[in-house]
Amino acid sequence: MEISFQDLPEFQVAVKRENEIRDAAFLRLTTRIGPIELKPMTPRDLLILDGLDNPVVSGGIPTSAQLADFMWKLSTEYKDGARWRRWRFAKRVAKLDFISTIQACFNYIRDTFQDAPAGSGEHSLPYAGWCAHLAVSLAPQNPAANLDLILNTPLKILFQLRRVMRRVDNPNAPMINFSDRIKREEALKLYNHRRKLIQVLKKRSEN
């Protein structure tokens, strides 16, 4: 049974959104949360936030201070060592609706990792940091020379580049998109409808 999803509105919307996120990354567009503009997250930002155990990165519920830390680090207003500025920024974050701001930050993380590599479910002891793997996979000839460039490039761009390189290496490599869920659900729904219809028609022909 062959199905085309091109005309399915929900699928069209999902694919359009995925592509908008991809294209926006190359234009380095910021994400607005309330009155605050967040720049695209880079591996360096992630290393720092992860190193600080900021729960927003791992999908946990942050305290208001942790939420302000997360937004400050990614804010276009961020300046290293600017304590006064940071204090004022935290005051502004505290005035935002806590729940909807956390949700917006989770959406920011979700969009950042849209094209991140999938997991295999196999676990082994790490022998190098994830940035080393990223650098070697993106610049296999000379990862060390490109390290700063990679660490300061938005993850959304790096993940896309890695995807393309993987597909070039292996044309059969599976790629998982958010829109796949819609496609899977719709395909199985149509398949079940079709099966039921065939059963009805069979019964009719028997009678």
Added chain:
Amino acid sequence: MANIINDGGVVGFTRVLTINAVTYTADDFKWDAPTGVEFTRTSNQSVPTGQVFVQGVTTGSCTLQLATSGTAVPAWGSTCVVTEGTIILTHVGRTENKTGETKVPVSFKLAITNSIVAS
């Protein structure tokens, strides 16, 4: 006018496959129907005067999307009936999971006969 025009029943799009009574959504169908053997008849001056091509085994690949993360991954050697005939899974790749979706790349060959026996 329709957005898609399929001239000649080109195989593509998403399909739903049933393998061992389990349904999968399958994407990225690729088929390859190569020439298995070919030879050329030539004159005494090596000028080609005829040729014969023998169709080889049709191979293909696709990516299976599992209904849930608990859905069984099809085993190597499993068979499945598709529009073109029966396919035999000859390679089952590594399962990958992300955002609740699970996919597994598979390669297959189109069965030549209806007598497929597991032994």
